[in-house]
Amino acid sequence: MTNLANYKSLYQEVILDHNKKPRNYGTLAHASHHAVGHNPLCGDHISVALNFDRDCIACIKFEGESCAICKASASMMTVAIKGKSRADAEILIQEFLAMATGKLDLNSPNHIGRLAVFAGVCDLPTRVKCAILPWHTLHAAFNSVASTSTEAENDPVRAPIGNA
Amino acid sequence: MNAVQPAVNRPSAPAFDVERIRADFPILQLKIDGKPLVYLDNAASSQMPQPVIDRLVRYQTSEHANINRAVHYLSETATAEYEAARRKLQRFINAPEEREVIFTSGTTDAINLVMHGYGRKFIKAGDEIILTTLEHHSNIVPWQMLAEETGAAIRVVPINDAGELLIGEYEKLFNARTKFVGVMHVSNALGTINPVKQMIAFAHAHGVPVLVDGAQAVPHLQVDVQDLDCDFYAFSGHKLCGPTGIGVLYGKAALLEKMQPFKGGGDMILSVTFEKTTYNTIPHKFEAGTPPIAAAIGLGAAVDYLSAIGMDAIAVHELDLLNYATAQMTRMPGVRIIGTARNKASVISFTVDGVHPHDVGTLLNQDGVAVRTGHHCAQPVMQRFKVPATSRASFAFYNSMAEVDALIAGIRSVQKVFA
DSSP: OOOOOHHHSOOOOOOHHHHHSTTTBBBTTOOOOOEEEEETTTTEEEEEEEEEETTTEEEEEEEEEEHOOOHHHHHHHHHHTOOOOOOHHHHHHHHHHHHHTTTTTSSOOOOOGGGGGGGGGGGOOOHHHHHHHHHHHHHHTTTSHHHHTTTTOOOOTOOTTTOO | OOOOOGGGGTTTTTOOOOHHHHHHHHGOEETTEEEEEEBBBTTTOOOHHHHHHHHHHHHHHTOOOOSOOOOHHHHHHHHHHHHHHHHHHHHHTOOOOOGEEEEEEHHHHHHHIIIIIIIIHHHOOEEEEEEEETTTTTGGGHHHHHHHHHEEEEEEEOOOTTTBBBBHHHHOOOOEEEEEEEESSSOOOTBBBBHHHHHHHHHHHTTTTEEETTTTTTTOOOOOHHHTOOSEEEEEEEEEEEESTTTEEOOOOHHHHOOSSSSSSSSSSEEEEESSSOOTTTTTOOOSSOOHHHHHHHHHHHHHHHHOOOOOHHHHHHHHHHHHHHHHHHTTTTEEOOOOOBBSSSSEEEETTTTTHHHHHHHHHTTTEOEEEOOOHHHHHHTTOOOOOSEEOOOOOOOHOOOOOOHHHHHHHHHHTOO
């Protein structure tokens, strides 16, 4: 049975706020890493661009056309990822993907923090891809993959990402 | 004395009792999160009434065996019921002969049958196939595959801002190379009812056969293939209160006989040696292997059910629903209806300003309202209207005015969440 309590809470104030006023929205000139993510099922697309300052992510921007879940996820991702090392960011990507697909125990130690507002998406299989597209795109950007897709072979729903 | 009376008091016009009809559909009693289900995704698939469910149970309980094979009682019963279902479908669309009704797995399968059976035999390099902007992917992709294989070209009939085909442009596309026309009867994405009878007459004047994709038409309109004079007519059972996995291709016997088989196997042959196989007569030539027997019999029961209510009565009630919903949504600020053809079936595609269709769909679901969101397998239509996707409410005869109200209230609450 669907956990309605969870998905009712999906459109929380914080998600609606990030959708309305996305943080780090726009383009980044002279980005060292860049990727475009595409969800062919709904035509949504976002691009993620970033720069490193030595080992840390100094700047990150995103833009694109998407639903509220995807846009808020991207916005909150940029906030969470800024200043982190690539290794720490990869850990967060893994944890977010695990959470969105219902495989993360939120009671055990993790780095999810405010991103826990997306936990309910695992009860809406058709919306999981909306939430994870930005993270998939970030991962592609780290690997300098120019374009990625939720339908690609390395679909995070199906395939492990990073060290997993 | 001549005062207008409500329809219910007129003995000549029996009332359309939607509550009595709803009682036939067990699934409509479902609650979603404590709220009554408001099922408005009928263009994707319709629900099944109890008499059809009962028919499936009776078949599996006491009639099932493989058909056209053994001499035993069950095989003969199943064969008789399967062929009886074919005759029911024949009457439902007024096909001249029962052998012109081929059971397929659905509309997509039926169109692919025509592409392989007719297209690959008769369409050559340089020939042209006319399709329309409104087509479902199922009436685009098979023809693109054929065009790629043969070197034929596809020409596309444009639409206007209301979502109506430009018939003048359609007529201009015809030339000596035109060999085939594929057109949908009713648009799944917009609800537009196309003037297929007129289009068929024009194509025939140029000696060109026409396939009509009727998947969205048969549930809403009285379809008469002889009146349309179409060469092929394809539709699905599951949009017609029947089971999934069953559909129909009507084809004119003279054309079906000229066509090559689509799938090879048992039942579609008269004799087989390793030197030569002789194909069976139509319709069996196109029904290789064991068909979905139960589903065909279930579909027969579904058209019995619909015919008892009357397709004309169904069309009148659905038009009431469409007009009521359209009037309400037209008045809502920030709501845009995509597809405003003068002649429409009960489908409303719409967008809500500032809210992605997927968010609309998820939020409506919280109110128990089931709508489709996305591109509706009609991406060229979305591109024409410059939207990535829409939300779509599609009504069936078992929907009520109160359910339209629930949709409207649901859209208002979506707007409130995103205000």
